[in-house]
Amino acid sequence: MIIYGTRSAHLNSIQSHIAVCPNCETKGSTLISIYRRHAHIFWIPIFPLGKSGASHCKHCKVSLRSNEMSEPLKREYQKVKQEAKGPVWQFSGLFLAAALIVMAGFASKNNKASELSYLENPTKNDVYEYKIGPKQYSTMKVMQISKDSVFVSLNDFEISKSTRIYKIDKPENYPNILYGYSKQEISTMYHSGKIFDINRR
Ligand SMILES: [Zn+2]
Structure with a gap:
């Protein structure tokens, strides 16, 4: 049985000082968090998929996805999302595959030499x-x-x-x-x- 799927890694959260909560209209209470999904096989990350995120108001506790945000909040969210860098370990599977290919190459070269x-x-x-x-x-x-x-x-x-x-x-x-x-x-x-x-x- 192969266990695979997607998981998310948290990239960054920033406290916005200018965003106004669309729900309770408090200014500066909104936290914007960005995540990046990755495909995994047996929990080994293979490669990253897209970034996503949400805002969370510390005052009224409402959480909003990007399609629920007010325009100004959405603009700030997009900026944070664009700048958030994902961790390299989300590419682990690709590095592993590359390493295996290089090792197989060495093994086959060795084999040819002994032949x-x-x-x-x-x-x-x-x-x-x-x-x-x-x-x-x-x-x-x-x-x-x-x-x-x-x-x-x-x-x-x-x-x-x-x-x-x-x-x-x-x-x-x-x-x-x-x-x-x-x-x-x-x-x-x-x-x-x-x-x-x-x-x-
Ligand atoms: Zn609020």
Whole structure:
């Protein structure tokens, strides 16, 4: 269950010295308060929505929304509302999302760097994920390595989604038939995207 909705943050309240209460006609008794709503998910503010506010008369206790205010009071309210700055924390969710994207970027860069080192120095049991054709993915496992070649066993199975490829990467799926590729060929397959992932455990 995702809990989401909107909440308001109080931005500013000022005591007006000139406004006359439309209800009891007392001058200088009116407090103008401004709020800003924000969308939240699990109470984490995601981004701010609009500002709103109300006036409150300390003398007769009447509270008025902007559409109930007298013209002079409304003008003052609009000015206070315009100048009220919302707190940055109402953008928390956007900052969080940006941070996650940056972190994911670093993680993927790291992953690419280690793949390149796996490519240069193949090790027994390295698994190369490769594309056979549209919606056809499979793996090959490094079984032997010589000075300039690797000998792989091709997985007996293929799968239609590259993200599910781990499901077919099982020891019993690799037959005892080996195919030799030069390291140069493997590198070409990697850089052309035919081999799209290298896993080492
Ligand atoms: Zn009043």
